Amino acid sequence: MSLRSLTSSRRIRDIFGNTTQLLRLVWQATPLYLVLSLIVTGVKALLPALMLVVNKAIVDLVIANWGNSDLDWQPFIDLVVMRFALSLLGGILNQVNLYVSQIFNDKFVLYANYVLLEKAIQLDLAHFESAEFYDTLSRAQSSGISYPQKVVKTITALFGQALTLVSLLGLLIQFNWTIVPLLFFTSLPSFWTSVIYSGRRYWMMRRETQAGRLSDYLKQVLTQQSFAKEVRLFNLGEHLLREWRGIRQDFNSKSAVIAERYAKMRGISGVLVSIGFYFAYGWTLVRTVAGQISVGDFTMYTGAFSQSQELLPAILQNIAQIYESNLYVSQFFEFLSLKPQVIDAVYAEPFPQPIRKGLVLQDVTFTYPGASKPTLCNLNLQIKPGESIALVGLNGAGKTTLLKLITRLYDVESGMITIDDIPLQNISLPELRNNIGVLNQDFARYQLSAKDNISFGNLTKRDNLALIEEAAINAGANRVIETLEEGYQAILGKMFKGGVELSGGQWQKIGMARAFMSNAPILILDEPTAALDAIAEYELFEKFRALTAGKMTFFVSHRFSTVQLADRIVVLENSRIVEVGSHQELMSNKGLYAQMFGLQASSYNL
């Protein structure tokens, strides 16, 4: 099915497609202000028709008493007071409406953002490693929040406009019922023009998501600290800026084509609207001159005509707007409908305390989503409690991937990982993760206080300064923090005012302290010494046994001095475990490990 026919067939259905879902969201966000907003809008909507009726009564009263010297002023006073009261009420309701909509919007935006972020934390790491996910996220973020808000605003306005229109049509029908379809049919082309062109714009925007994200990414490269150094050293600035501008200009020209066609069609359909109005206007004039209706009626009907004439296209325009916004709102719900694949156990078994038998990999195979061949294939391994394992292999061998499976950032494709015979899937996810301390290869550098950076390793102990200090000492991070004027309260990184930037190795020590924060029986250290200087590495070795005593430890390292610390070394190659044993055993095997060790040792002997 072509994109265009898809658009047409979905158009009508999509006009109010997500409205029920959206109204439920609004109701959850702020029921009180939704009701208040509808009441204020509803009352305000009836004022124009009431005003026209009072005006007609005033005009007719004036004409009836034209030149009368002995007239009773009371009916005049009553009508003018009524008119004043109506306009006063209109003014007050305008102010109340402004206030209510402000609070209503603020509450709704907060709630919609909350729901979006809440969904983001429920999703898997796999989502964050896929381009399609970023397209969905980017669409949900860029239009997702503003459009639900727009739809709600438009629906409330539409509700008010519909009430006003019904009350005005109630007046017009007394004049002649055929006037109503006349007004309607002359406004219809303008409505369809809006629907068709807003649809085209939406699909264009959707097709451009990838390009939009690329331009946003280039903007980040040009403006963020992490790229600032290389952008300057490699003179990338001008080149990337040109690329960015090219993408934006391409988008603008596509947008301009649609805007131009839309403007032409709007112009043509606008002429039809005017023809309808002047036809009805002339008709009323003829009947007034013929004495069939009063002058008061003439002012009332022409007022009702002109207001309906403005209102009807505005209503149709708003319906078209709801259609357009609904398309964008669907992107918000598209994001909310994403489901995690790594699912928490429904009837969870407790994490074994202490671990008695150990962790077992049975025929574990894993393929990344979208990859053509497995990254890990039929892995079998038993790790005893308290044992330390070093994972060794060339770049891309799958070491980090294996650690992702143990922490259930991904689930195995086939085979099983168990702890004391309990499959990982049967342990509650938060409990599993509470029992594993982790230092990732690409550990996070939170631009927050040093205390936060360390205590995030065990949130339940976030105010236990003694524990935080102990973790910092174990990781060698205490000396970094001692140099900071504000100690543990110092903000790390340069993103916020007063923040202090650390070196790569200093950051790594902070990351390691985070891993040491919990008393977890399993410890995972992915490249723990990669950024450490020789002294820091030596000090860590000295403490390593004490720090990992009693803990099942997995660590990945390309430094063989570190690897030798492990009880056993597991060598990965071509998706499989090719060697397992102690340093001495593997050296005497003269396999891949011995070969890699030899190469590294020879480079030091130079």
Ligand SMILES: Nc1ncnc2c1ncn2[C@@H]1O[C@H](COP(=O)(O)OP(=O)(O)OP(=O)(O)O)[C@@H](O)[C@H]1O
């Ligand atoms: N999110 C992902 N999606 C698809 N493929 C991935 C993903 N992450 C890693 N890979 C691929 O899986 C393979 C193993 O990657 P992994 O990060 O586990 O290797 P590693 O042994 O830790 O490498 P290194 O020593 O460079 O850190 C690589 O070929 C990599 O391209």
